[in-house]
Amino acid sequence: MSAGLFGSIEGGGTKFVCAVIDEQNQILAEMRVPTTTPDETLNACLDFFNQQQVLLGRLAALGIACFGPLDARRDSPTYGQILATPKPGWAFTDVAGFYEDRLEVPVGFDTDVNGAVLAEALWGAGKGLSDVVYFTIGTGIGGGAMVNGQLLHGLMHPEMGHARLPRIGGNEGFFGVCPFHGDCFEGVASGPAMAARWGMPAEMLSPEHPAWKLEAAYIALALQGVICTLAPQRIILGGGVMSADFLFPMIRQKTVEFLNGYIHAVEILEGIEDYIVPPGLGTRSGILGGKALAELADRKELIAHS
């Protein structure tokens, strides 16, 4: 075992990214494969890790930051599985078990957004903080949270994209695209929601288009609820929609407006620019999320053996 070598998988609905990463977060090798069948995709990643272990040395642990819904509760009979996903063939696939059996290293397994919030809290925009929320706003909307320095799980992982939001005036005619809830956060503010509402993909809309003002307002409404419920010390917004970085000042302004002075925290009232921020790790939040989960699995294993 090379103590300082970690495997990471960023498992998405479109592609899986695999990497071997050292203790200093240097990515030593990386590969991406399309998400086809579990058999094909998981084995392609396995082959990559087996090859890299010959070249670079044995992995200390593997971490998987994966699309959901999934079961990340260690004491659950379905731990390690992707649950009832609409993605064909993937429902109830035991992803963590697949690699535990074949790589024989400790495997960390959690949602993509919990991986990202962990990586951001360790090395990125949430560094030094104990209570951080990370949202990805893109094809879907998901949120991960660290509370008191630990990842939030509870009954299952959060599904922050599916909290219901108030309607913003003038859009009563648009029902929202979520097949479960219609106009939940994801239903009104994901990329597909923008495309459905305005008749073209978000990236085609000019920054002056009224779509963005409405988008910022809906995101701010969701953040208002998250602030009232989780009171994070910082909120990190990533994902495809947030690559329109002119959204940040608009979201900050509306969030302060919606809170309306009720939350007396200088971090919000005087420092909103440092409160709602983009990922500090940029596009590496995901793959370093897997690495962070690997480190966690490695440390847990060490604790369990001591």
Next chain:
Amino acid sequence: MSAGLFGSIEGGGTKFVCAVIDEQNQILAEMRVPTTTPDETLNACLDFFNQQQVLLGRLAALGIACFGPLDARRDSPTYGQILATPKPGWAFTDVAGFYEDRLEVPVGFDTDVNGAVLAEALWGAGKGLSDVVYFTIGTGIGGGAMVNGQLLHGLMHPEMGHARLPRIGGNEGFFGVCPFHGDCFEGVASGPAMAARWGMPAEMLSPEHPAWKLEAAYIALALQGVICTLAPQRIILGGGVMSADFLFPMIRQKTVEFLNGYIHAVEILEGIEDYIVPPGLGTRSGILGGKALAELADRKELIAHS
């Protein structure tokens, strides 16, 4: 020091309840005083504890479960204070410091709802669980949460009563009573909201009145958001409005309806009766909340000294 004797204060906007409680949660002495000025009220409680210490023995610690907003962050310069409350004279009163200076015992200080969720998780309806949410729904609406076995604080304590909710059809004319947010959870579902909407206090409305159906729906909408965001293992509902216990089955049904099968947790899908429940400690959640905070302060003190 009698190791097993704890002081507890349940500090509300109307009255303060003080008690001396033993390790087995027996209330050995209890007193209530109206909430007038900080000077009068805090000193009346101090006198009670001083008298009881002569009669019963020295307290190991004191816990204060208090109305807010307040600062419960130990490392904050305003720790121990009630913050910008509209209650005359109480803003920026150093409640924890008052008793630390005069009783010279470890003092625990947190919100009434964080005290209640801690007591319920230790001895009541959340016993054995690590992730529990407690709501009080009455004159105001507040929520406390335990996550991974620890009280949720973050930037400040949560203000779950102030998350915004979608409007339920047919009530567009009613704006909500929250002076900050209008139609947030507290604005549409607190006791005063019910009274304002229907023209009479909630306790005057018969169980058949349509007010209750709407009330259950708004509470369920709020719980849908909390489940998506915090994913608690159980939700406990207390407070004056919830003394109308016929609300429980109505709220359970609407919560399942609003989640619409998205959260695949047997605890919700098959066990909603055990998922949304009244307080296991009944009306003692508050005063035992103070005692639980006292125990926590006592243990922290012991750890710090060891």
